Amino acid sequence: MSLTAPAADAGAADLLIAPHGGVLKELHLPPQEAEALKQRSGSLPALDLDTRQLCDLELLLSGAFSPLEGFLCRADYNRVVEEMRLADGTLWPMPITLDVSEAFSAGLSPGSEVVLRDGQGVPLAVLEVQDIYWPDRLHEAQRVFGTSDRTHPGVAELLDRTGPVYLGGRVRGIQPPAHYDFTELRDTPRSLRAWFAANGWSRIVAFQTRNPMHRAHRELTLRAARQVGAKLLIQPSVGRTKPGDVDHYTRVRCYRALLPQYPEGSARLSLLPLAMRMGGPREALWHAIIRKNYGASHFIVGRDHAGPGKDAQGRPFYGPFEAQQLLERHQAELGIRIVPFPAMVYVVNRDAYLPADEVGLDDQVRDISGTELRRHLHEGTEIPAWFSFPEVVKILRERHPAHAPRGFALFFTGLSGAGKSTLAQAVVAQLLEHSSRPVTVLDGDEVRRHLSRGLGFSREDRDANVTRIGYVASEIVRHGGIAVCAPIAPYASARREARALVEAHGAFVEIHVATPLEVCEARDRKGLYAQARAGRIAHFTGISDPYEVPENPELRLDGSAADPVALARQILALLRNRGLIGG
Ligand SMILES: Nc1ncnc2c1ncn2[C@@H]1O[C@H](COP(=O)(O)OS(=O)(=O)O)[C@@H](OP(=O)(O)O)[C@H]1O
Numbered sequence: 307m308s309l310t311a312p313a314a315d316a317g318a319a320d321l322l323i324a325p326h327g328g329v330l331k332e333l334h335l336p337p338q339e340a341e342a343l344k345q346r347s348g349s350l351p352a353l354d355l356d357t358r359q360l361c362d363l364e365l366l367l368s369g370a371f372s373p374l375e376g377f378l379c380r381a382d383y384n385r386v387v388e389e390m391r392l393a394d395g396t397l398w399p400m401p402i403t404l405d406v407s408e409a410f411s412a413g414l415s416p417g418s419e420v421v422l423r424d425g426q427g428v429p430l431a432v433l434e435v436q437d438i439y440w441p442d443r444l445h446e447a448q449r450v451f452g453t454s455d456r457t458h459p460g461v462a463e464l465l466d467r468t469g470p471v472y473l474g475g476r477v478r479g480i481q482p483p484a485h486y487d488f489t490e491l492r493d494t495p496r497s498l499r500a501w502f503a504a505n506g507w508s509r510i511v512a513f514q515t516r517n518p519m520h521r522a523h524r525e526l527t528l529r530a531a532r533q534v535g536a537k538l539l540i541q542p543s544v545g546r547t548k549p550g551d552v553d554h555y556t557r558v559r560c561y562r563a564l565l566p567q568y569p570e571g572s573a574r575l576s577l578l579p580l581a582m583r584m585g586g587p588r589e590a591l592w593h594a595i596i597r598k599n600y601g602a603s604h605f606i607v608g609r610d611h612a613g614p615g616k617d618a619q620g621r622p623f624y625g626p627f628e629a630q631q632l633l634e635r636h637q638a639e640l641g642i643r644i645v646p647f648p649a650m651v652y653v654v655n656r657d658a659y660l661p662a663d664e665v666g667l668d669d670q671v672r673d674i675s676g677t678e679l680r681r682h683l684h685e686g687t688e689i690p691a692w693f694s695f696p697e698v699v700k701i702l703r704e705r706h707p708a709h710a711p712r713g714f715a716l717f718f719t720g721l722s723g724a725g726k727s728t729l730a731q732a733v734v735a736q737l738l739e740h741s742s743r744p745v746t747v748l749d750g751d752e753v754r755r756h757l758s759r760g761l762g763f764s765r766e767d768r769d770a771n772v773t774r775i776g777y778v779a780s781e782i783v784r785h786g787g788i789a790v791c792a793p794i795a796p797y798a799s800a801r802r803e804a805r806a807l808v809e810a811h812g813a814f815v816e817i818h819v820a821t822p823l824e825v826c827e828a829r830d831r832k833g834l835y836a837q838a839r840a841g842r843i844a845h846f847t848g849i850s851d852p853y854e855v856p857e858n859p860e861l862r863l864d865g866s867a868a869d870p871v872a873l874a875r876q877i878l879a880l881l882r883n884r885g886l887i888g889g
């Protein structure tokens with residue numbers, strides 16, 4: 307069985323930079339072979355990919371991850387983690403791995419085939435399993451991200467939402483993942499290279515972004531392009547970015563509105579279905595390699611490239627110019643030229659944007675952070691013309707109307723009988739006294755009658771229960787609603803998972819109802835503690851099953867310290883302080 311031949315570069319295409327490793331590794335099979343494999347795939351074990359895996363697969367198949375020919379086997383993985391190199395020595399900084407559960411891996415052995423499907427069950431590719439291995443994910447986090455702090459989104463995903471077993475092996479493509487949005491802006495490395503060749507572009511500087519672009523970005527990209535005498539490729543990541551980012555539909559509308567601000571024929575917009583890891587320097591190196599595969603000769607690396615924000619102690623995970631330094635160290639081997647750029651700032655007295663390192667002592671500098679911009683949008687206050695373009699601001703205002711309430715989830719956790727349901731009821735009653743915002747209650751017992759019917763109290767079932775609650779809450783929050791959840795949720799990892807789901811769209815307020823076990827047991831409203839003590843109920847939380855005490859809840863209160871009305875008032879005060887409710 308043969309893979310499709312690499313693009314036959316000819317004429318203008320010869321002027322383009324060679325892909326990483328020399329050859330564009332497109333992994334799609336020719337149509338007839340793809341159809342035959344699709345027919346056969348019905349009888350293979352199937353894996354339905356999550357968003358990250360789907361993005362990775364799409365970029366593997368299209369050749370954007372050249373020279374990779376599949377998901378990393380152990381030898382490649384180990385060397386990538388330790389040294390940012392594949393086993394053969396090729397520079398490659400990010401582990402591209404296919405994680406699965408232990409149960410799924412149990413039915414496989416080297417030589418097995420697995421059909422990789424999208425969320426709707428459509429077969430996209432077949433993996434020839436070469437290697438099945440148990441990675442040390444903590445070690446991976448420390449080496450790849452330089453930390454095991456779960457405030458880092460890449461670390462949280464790796465430690466809490468990544469299966470324990472990795473499958474390595476070659477991938478053969480049946481069909482690319484389907485996209486129904488902005489189809490005219492989606493390119494493969496081959497199609498973009500062909501467009502460059504057809505339009506006589508060979509010096510091309512690529513710009514990566516996960517945010518809406520404003521004047522500072524336009525100035526930066528224009529300057530970078532002029533500096534190196536190149537055309538500009540604006541290639542935003544639209545696969546998965548940092549939780550809480552502006553959604554890609556809105557961003558792409560903004561980018562489109564910005565394009566007329568560039569000299570005609572000087573800039574091209576193309577979307578990259580990349581699942582970012584927010585891995586700072588290593589990620590920047592990876593971004594550069596990907597852009598090289600798309601045919602860009604230069605790559606802009608700004609301040610704090612692919613930065614994950616601050617750690618649990620409020621310190622940045624990476625130095626602002628660490629990414630630039632790392633890429634410069636590998637410049638010769640990389641091929642694609644790095645264009646390092648300082649932050650662009652607005653200098654009031656000159657009414658111009660300047661690189662931060664060109665600003666004089668007498669200059670008066672202004673900037674608006676992402677947080678400030680969100681505040682302006684929320685409060686409907688003026689966004690100055692020096693900061694952005696009216697066309698871009700209009701799109702952002704449509705998406706984030708002023709004073710639109712932000713959705714949030716109130717997540718009570720604690721032992722059975724701690725007072726979670728009672729407090730949830732009291733809070734809901736007080737919320738409804740003041741406003742008519744929609745409130746949905748996801749109470750432990752209630753959820754188990756519907757959403758989680760059939761689940762028991764094993765760790766696996768409890769985790770599934772809490773994740774379902776987190777998922778439903780995240781949908782409610784996404785639409786600006788209030789979700790009040792009250793499960794025991796005894797495991798920290800499942801609570802973190804629920805938090806991550808919700809925080810992608812709004813606020814997550816965790817309240818530990820820390821009523822002492824003796825009080826809960828003395829209350830024993832349902833008689834369950836007595837039964838648990840008598841050994842008639844196994845795995846009862848607090849008696850014969852663990853409860854992991856939350857380390858950093860937004861609020862911890864003793865559910866026996868005051869009456870529920872008083873405790874609920876305390877919670878409402880917290881919500882008010884955080885700007886989540888009015889009054
Ligand atoms: N083994 C065991 N351990 C703990 N709780 C038990 C168990 N068996 C039944 N129950 C009853 O189920 C309610 C807890 O369900 P949850 O969905 O909140 O639990 S979990 O979050 O999935 O751990 C809990 O309700 P609450 O008392 O309202 O917390 C109990 O009534």
Ligand SMILES: Nc1ncnc2c1ncn2[C@@H]1O[C@H](COP(=O)(O)OP(=O)(O)O)[C@@H](O)[C@H]1O
Nearest residue numbers: 722723724725726727728829831865868869870
């Ligand atoms: N603040 C409180 N003061 C006194 N009793 C309370 C308080 N909160 C709850 N209770 C009582 O404790 C029992 C268990 O409360 P419940 O809300 O059902 O707990 P959970 O949902 O955590 O299992 C109920 O009988 C309830 O009336």
